[in-house]
Amino acid sequence: MKTILFFILTLSIGANAQSFMMNPYGRQNTTLLNGKWNAIIDMYSRGEVKKFYQNRKPRSKTEFIEYSFENGLRLDVPGDFNSQTPELKYYEGNIWYQRYFKVKKKPSNRQFIYFAAVSYEATVWLNGIEIGRHEGGFTPFQFEVTDVLKEGENDLVVLVNNNRRKDGIPAMNFDWWNYGGITRDVFFIETPSTYILDYKLQLNKGSKNKLSGYIKLDGINVAQQVEVSIPELKVHKTLAADENGLAAFEIIAKPQLWEPDSPKMYDVKFVSNGEAIHDKIGFRTIELKGTEILLNGKPIFLKGVNFHEEIPQFMGRACSDADAAMILNEVKALGCNFARTAHYPQNERILRKAEEMGITIWEEIPIWQGIEFTNPIILKKAETMLREMIYRDKNRSNIIIWSVANETWPTPARDSILSELVSLTRALDDTRLVGAAFNNAKFNKLTSTFNMNDNLAKVVDVVGINEYVGWYQPFPTEPENIKWNVANNKPLIMSEFGSEALYGQHGEADVASSWSEEYQENNYKKNLRMFENIPNLSGIAPWVLFDFRSPLRCHQSNQEGWNRKGVVSNKGQRKKAWYVMNQYYSETK
Ligand code: GCU
Numbered sequence: 001m002k003t004i005l006f007f008i009l010t011l012s013i014g015a016n017a018q019s020f021m022m023n024p025y026g027r028q029n030t031t032l033l034n035g036k037w038n039a040i041i042d043m044y045s046r047g048e049v050k051k052f053y054q055n056r057k058p059r060s061k062t063e064f065i066e067y068s069f070e071n072g073l074r075l076d077v078p079g080d081f082n083s084q085t086p087e088l089k090y091y092e093g094n095i096w097y098q099r100y101f102k103v104k105k106k107p108s109n110r111q112f113i114y115f116a117a118v119s120y121e122a123t124v125w126l127n128g129i130e131i132g133r134h135e136g137g138f139t140p141f142q143f144e145v146t147d148v149l150k151e152g153e154n155d156l157v158v159l160v161n162n163n164r165r166k167d168g169i170p171a172m173n174f175d176w177w178n179y180g181g182i183t184r185d186v187f188f189i190e191t192p193s194t195y196i197l198d199y200k201l202q203l204n205k206g207s208k209n210k211l212s213g214y215i216k217l218d219g220i221n222v223a224q225q226v227e228v229s230i231p232e233l234k235v236h237k238t239l240a241a242d243e244n245g246l247a248a249f250e251i252i253a254k255p256q257l258w259e260p261d262s263p264k265m266y267d268v269k270f271v272s273n274g275e276a277i278h279d280k281i282g283f284r285t286i287e288l289k290g291t292e293i294l295l296n297g298k299p300i301f302l303k304g305v306n307f308h309e310e311i312p313q314f315m316g317r318a319c320s321d322a323d324a325a326m327i328l329n330e331v332k333a334l335g336c337n338f339a340r341t342a343h344y345p346q347n348e349r350i351l352r353k354a355e356e357m358g359i360t361i362w363e364e365i366p367i368w369q370g371i372e373f374t375n376p377i378i379l380k381k382a383e384t385m386l387r388e389m390i391y392r393d394k395n396r397s398n399i400i401i402w403s404v405a406n407e408t409w410p411t412p413a414r415d416s417i418l419s420e421l422v423s424l425t426r427a428l429d430d431t432r433l434v435g436a437a438f439n440n441a442k443f444n445k446l447t448s449t450f451n452m453n454d455n456l457a458k459v460v461d462v463v464g465i466n467e468y469v470g471w472y473q474p475f476p477t478e479p480e481n482i483k484w485n486v487a488n489n490k491p492l493i494m495s496e497f498g499s500e501a502l503y504g505q506h507g508e509a510d511v512a513s514s515w516s517e518e519y520q521e522n523n524y525k526k527n528l529r530m531f532e533n534i535p536n537l538s539g540i541a542p543w544v545l546f547d548f549r550s551p552l553r554c555h556q557s558n559q560e561g562w563n564r565k566g567v568v569s570n571k572g573q574r575k576k577a578w579y580v581m582n583q584y585y586s587e588t589k
Helices: 002-011 321-334 348-357 377-393 412-428 455-459 517-531 576-587
Strands: 030-032 035-042 073-077 094-103 110-115 121-126 129-135 141-144 152-161 186-191 195-203 210-218 225-230 235-240 246-252 266-272 275-281 286-289 292-295 338-341 360-364 399-406 433-438 442-444 449-451 462-466 483-485 492-496 537-540
Touching: 073 094, 110 121, 121 141, 129 141, 195 225, 195 266, 195 275, 210 225, 210 266, 225 246, 235 246, 275 348, 292 537, 321 348, 321 576, 338 348, 348 360, 348 377, 377 399, 377 412, 399 412, 399 462, 412 433, 412 455, 433 455, 433 492, 517 576
Parallel strands: 338 360, 360 399, 399 433, 433 462, 449 483, 462 492, 492 537
Antiparallel strands: 030 186, 035 073, 035 094, 094 152, 110 141, 110 186, 121 129, 121 152, 195 210, 210 246, 225 235, 225 266, 266 275, 286 292, 442 449
């Protein structure tokens, strides 16, 4: 009960976007506002001064307007703008999006505009009136427009800015393309005056036959009846929401548990006031036993891979079901039961598809290397991103680990902020594990041992190690002779390892600068031999599934703006290292 209230009460604090509704994909009265939008490139950020959001037309013979949305650039939504026209490939700045949409207002209803994500900052106007702002490129936000909406044609304008910023999350420098734009779905949603804002349904921690959850109403008279039903389990519960619109419940039922090899999902329906929301939910337990991770009470070895939310073939953000299927089919083909959706909450289509396909997920917020931890605004922004991520995905049974950071250097400010984020994660969701990825393990030549002394490792459940032995540091000795003494009382996941190779380039297997498939192949083999010595190893995830775009990768012939650590090339070709991993996973239980 306390967790539920804490969850709901705390979400609406922070970003000035309202707390968004759960699962627009499973709701009835939704209209996708995807498609071609008009756009203006506003390089000098003049648009707000010039009031582009008014979308004005000349009203007199003497008046003229020096901007218009019509007859110019048209951009696909959802989609990043960088991959849509060569001029925008390297663009960082302001882009104004605009479209009209028609509505037939039902007087007693409420209306919302829901953005699944906009990178990096969005300011939104409807019919010339500002309805809100949101910062953060990877989580949803919504605005209620009931009072601003007009019968008939409405004019929606979104200013998108993807400038990197020192106090941003991520900050100024990160190893992926800074895609900007309305990168995910946009919905126009109509609801009854009192509607289901949120719901949660999961197996209780450590239980196999007790489900618990809640339905949260938002509106004027929220103390009313709601229903939850799981037909296949013959569950149909009618509940009375309290004065806060909250109906918490427990259900005794014996669901077939969600497993990577049998990702059982149940149709669930949440009803109130004639509104019905459909969802597909799996039930499983995830716990720790010493250094083991237990899924449904049984130890699981996480056979994973990392991937970015990018389709290398068209050098752009993944945003459709087909994109999700393309990426996840490759994850499955490699032999994985686990993936790390690096380094930010990826779109809901990917997470839901992964749940259907039996792929467990490590999900994280983009606290990546050089974050300005001494700046007090950072904690606030990070908390908002963490809340939005956990809120959006709390019903996904395949998400087993929430991660608060990737490769951050230990400082007092970092330690305190990240420890706060770890506690917040537990307060928001005590049914999953909390982790972080570290790159500060040190090799001690005298003892031939990797050690790590990091306060944050003391507070997380699972320690992820990013270590590029054979690339950023050569093998100090034979793999078999390398010992590991890192967080020995906890599960350790080798969350990143690997090296670069240009597909089709062949050369010496022991020369890194050959950028050859043979070097990468050999390096993978050596790492896998080294992993045998890690006593608390409970999973591995090579960096990375596909070559991906990064402005940090400037070797003109071997990289050309691509991080070449993929086991699959940017054209979808499997490198020799792919077969090493595929064989390893086929032999690993
Ligand atoms: C880091 C980081 C990745 C990066 C990788 C690399 O470990 O987490 O985001 O791409 O190393 O250097 O290739």
